Amino acid sequence: MTRSLPGFLMVGNASYRSRGCEAIVRGTIEVLAAQFPNAKFILSSFGGADARKDAEEEIDARIEHRPHDPNRVRKWTPQWVKYRLLERHSPVWLPMAYSAQYSALRECDCALEIGGDNYSLDYGHSDTFIQLDRLLLSTGKPLVLWGASVGPFSDNPEVEDIFREHLQRFDLVLARESATVAYLASIGVSENVRLVADPAFTMKPAEPDISDDLRAFLDKRPIGLNLSGLVGRFREGGREEWPAGAAECIRALLDLDAGPLLLVPHDLREAHNNDYEFMLSAMDVLGRSDGRVQIVPPTLSATEYKWVISQLRAHVGARTHTTIASLSSCVPTVSIGYSMKARGINRDVFGHEDWVIPIQELTPAGLSSKVALMLDQESLVRQRLAEVIPEMVKRAYSAGELLGDLLNAGNGGR
Numbered sequence: 001m002t003r004s005l006p007g008f009l010m011v012g013n014a015s016y017r018s019r020g021c022e023a024i025v026r027g028t029i030e031v032l033a034a035q036f037p038n039a040k041f042i043l044s045s046f047g048g049a050d051a052r053k054d055a056e057e058e059i060d061a062r063i064e065h066r067p068h069d070p071n072r073v074r075k076w077t078p079q080w081v082k083y084r085l086l087e088r089h090s091p092v093w094l095p096m097a098y099s100a101q102y103s104a105l106r107e108c109d110c111a112l113e114i115g116g117d118n119y120s121l122d123y124g125h126s127d128t129f130i131q132l133d134r135l136l137l138s139t140g141k142p143l144v145l146w147g148a149s150v151g152p153f154s155d156n157p158e159v160e161d162i163f164r165e166h167l168q169r170f171d172l173v174l175a176r177e178s179a180t181v182a183y184l185a186s187i188g189v190s191e192n193v194r195l196v197a198d199p200a201f202t203m204k205p206a207e208p209d210i211s212d213d214l215r216a217f218l219d220k221r222p223i224g225l226n227l228s229g230l231v232g233r234f235r236e237g238g239r240e241e242w243p244a245g246a247a248e249c250i251r252a253l254l255d256l257d258a259g260p261l262l263l264v265p266h267d268l269r270e271a272h273n274n275d276y277e278f279m280l281s282a283m284d285v286l287g288r289s290d291g292r293v294q295i296v297p298p299t300l301s302a303t304e305y306k307w308v309i310s311q312l313r314a315h316v317g318a319r320t321h322t323t324i325a326s327l328s329s330c331v332p333t334v335s336i337g338y339s340m341k342a343r344g345i346n347r348d349v350f351g352h353e354d355w356v357i358p359i360q361e362l363t364p365a366g367l368s369s370k371v372a373l374m375l376d377q378e379s380l381v382r383q384r385l386a387e388v389i390p391e392m393v394k395r396a397y398s399a400g401e402l403l404g405d406l407l408n409a410g411n412g413g414r
Helices: 019-035 049-057 078-087 091-097 099-105 128-138 157-167 178-186 212-218 229-234 238-254 275-286 302-310 320-327 340-350 364-376 378-410
Strands: 008-011 041-044 063-065 110-113 143-148 172-175 193-195 223-226 261-263 293-295 314-317 333-337 356-358
Touching: 008 019, 008 099, 008 128, 019 041, 019 143, 019 302, 019 320, 019 378, 041 099, 049 063, 091 099, 091 128, 099 128, 110 128, 110 378, 128 143, 128 157, 143 378, 172 178, 172 378, 178 193, 178 340, 212 293, 223 238, 223 320, 229 238, 238 261, 238 275, 238 364, 275 293, 302 320, 314 320, 314 364, 320 333, 320 340, 320 378, 333 340, 333 364, 340 356, 340 378, 356 364, 364 378
Parallel strands: 008 041, 008 110, 041 063, 110 143, 143 172, 172 193, 223 261, 223 314, 261 293, 314 333, 333 356
Antiparallel strands: none
């Protein structure tokens, strides 16, 4: 049964400069609109100027932006001094620290934590999201962890204990892959946990206005490759040596003679190793490629990148949402994984992790061998995806149904 609600607050996401974050939003609107056709959506993203730019350039009239404003209190004012010295870690200050989110939730029936990686150690532990959650929970309105991966925190028992207690307070924890469900059960969090799929599985592609040259390149059915500077964090030699390593990976794929190579950027935030700039640096190291390598411009939206990815023969991705774009388009996909999410999503889609290369094990020869093996099995992989992806999409939409059940049972509040 569908019902209409005045509003949902979406928090915890970064700006659309991360096309993965944009894909989560676009997919979330697809899922929620199917269940709550007349709902209002308020998005309160982190990201400073980039999040404010998202508000100015939003293409979906259903979304109202209320970006997080960390500079609401002017520096050196009495309020600022009081916050810094007395109340920075006190719940007393939370309504001011997260004023955009707090005021928006007054207009909404439910808050959704939509950042897919916030409850892990992938990017370091931060208490930002726990503080925000505590504020949202204090309103008495439902709080839902939406289509996320969680943990593992096994290497840090103290942090694991914190998140165990914290996640038990959520009204719903909607996990995007079964590995998260299993991990949460292992630490005693299961009663409020349900398995769904990443909302980006539902995002519709949009054909972009691209150059004739790029369109002709796509007609050659290239192999797609997404690499990020972030990968260097996990490799011997670190970030400084990674552009040269990435160039070797590109060269190894070209040596397969399986077709041209299209580099696909996806995270364009400067502070997060802008994919476009990084892959340009790898191309500089590579040198001449006789026209066999091109890079997609950094101006496309998440839906437009998905359209480009859907035209590929196969795709190799480090950024998770490039791989979700390819998998959901039934494009054979190799995931370069550094966390639970890559392994979990692959296990749910393929029933195994054979198409995942752990970052620590990534070598040019290993990458070339994995892609060659996938291309040998291309028709079987496409057949598997054609069979499984409709179920993944259905699982993603089930999040809206579970949310409807929650709100119907509690009339929109605790």
